[in-house]
Amino acid sequence: MDQKIDGVRLVAAARAELEAHSSITHNPSRRALLAKTAAAAVTGLAGVGVARAEPLAVPESNKALGRPLPPEEYGMPSKYESHVKRRRTDVLVNKQNYSDWSFTPLHQQLGTVTPNGLIYERHHNGVPDINPDQHRFVIHGMVRQPLVFSMSDLMKYPSVSRFHFMECSGNGLTDWLKPAARTVQQTHGLLSCAQWTGIPVSTLLDEAGVSPSATWALAEGGDGAAHARSIPMKKLMEDALIVYAANGEMLRPENGYPLRLFIPGWEGNVSIKWLRRLKLGDQPWHLRSETARYTDPMPDGKWRQFSFEMEAKSVITSPSGSMKIRPGPIEIVGFAWSGKGSIRAVDVTLDGGRTWHQAQLEGPVMDKCLTRFRLQWNWTGGPTTIASRCVDSTGYVQPTVEDIQKVRAITGFVQHHNGVFPWFINEAGEVKNAIA
């Protein structure tokens, strides 16, 4: 039986519920309601609206003076949201806290923009606290005129603001062939999306005067690892940004304050944080971070190098690992994204991959940006496996792990895991990582 239900009918049922003064949130009376109507829900929610909530008392908040407005403050989330945090892995635990990473709680992110305090982190030598008044950015090498910029210089240039995702090349590295991480935060949370504000790199390169022979540039950070990557000039001139803000405020220190490179759609580690230097040359440098790291093992013993692009990928964030669902209407929600362009379609399977249903995309659907998708579902209680699969504007279809395994060696430390990710739901409604 097809468990997908008509969205219009679901909305009508929710409205009937509201008119009956019944809560649509997960409270005990709601659960009782669902239990009573579970059988009816299978065929279309005919029983919804029968039960009534208790009479509602005036809330205490209506009868008391609230907190005063402080003279100045930086606002924080409600104390009831204190569980929404970046978290380090408990799967592949590093022996130190300096060259490490923390994950965005994707299952708790609403909308497509990641709040600045939740943008994932990846550091190679801890987080420097750089005084913007002292920070300098240099362009040199194969240019007509080497230039140095202060932050106040840079802030005077015409700025652009663009919504883009950023994903670590190692996102999913613990979960290729067997379940290791439990939540979507740990399976996919090396992923964030923000409105980035800065200056097109091309503006500053034009000012320095690029030599016609320059084909690559070295970008280098001002951190203790002086993290550096070689980047093709073509991409730098095309859409790369020198960024100083995210989501309307200056970058957080852990995300590159006061200045970073931002390379849309490419693996996060090339968007060099704490950017201090671009040096133009006529070939790549072959540094440690583009040979001994951030390369992909191939079956013949070779390594794929300069594998910058993050290919199309999607994941269901609700319901996802460690959640528990109950029979009845469920909204399946997730994110899809592609470093090659925009998302054209997302399909969701509710039966382990045998059949797929096209999900609704929530606009605006933007280039190299997270796109939310949703599908209304009526879970009847049987165990099943759900997953999402996306198609991008180039026609590229998100592969399964089996598809990837046919062409790549997925043993050892690996990158660029964009495989279809299954969540198993058991009889009790418990959702678990089902990768294999």
Add this chain to the structure above:
Amino acid sequence: MALATTLLLAGCAGNTVSSATASPHARPAALGTPVVEPDLVAWNIDVRGPDGQGLPPGSGTARAGKAVFDAQCASCHGAAAAGGPMFGTMVGGIGSFKTDKRVLTPGSMYPYAPALFDYIRRAMPLTAPQSLSNDQTYAVTAYLLHLNGLVEQDAEMNAASLAAIRMPNRDGFIVDDRPDTNAVRCMQDCKPLRTSVAVP
């Protein structure tokens, strides 16, 4: 500078103004301050792998490097770089890449020896990067290469000799050739997903 300014203004003129100089809304002029390469020496630390361009003067042997390693590196990397409390082994692994147990070390993985000098100088030791002298950095580089069986204990590593080493994995890299999966968008009667849970 005058030329740069002209170029920048020309670049924006097509959008809203016919003459940038005539408009009160003209884009700001070029604001970068000219600098000369000799003034960037302290910042210009990159070393190019294939030819060693950027390697500084100085030299060191593995024998000298052992003392530097024991004092500066062993506490994290272990005695003789065999692995320590912060990082795994940096020795061996040559020939392991066709197996399921790939061991990534400077000896097995780096295609070019100058990159080892570059990384040690830019990032090590973790608590005090860029604190080693050029001679110390050459010496530690030589020591790690020696532990991996690639240079003799008394071979002097300098800008010329380091760039001349042929690393075992020099030809071990291919440039990104994706897309490589060619997945098909099946909607009905598709092959079930492989999962770790048996689905009824």
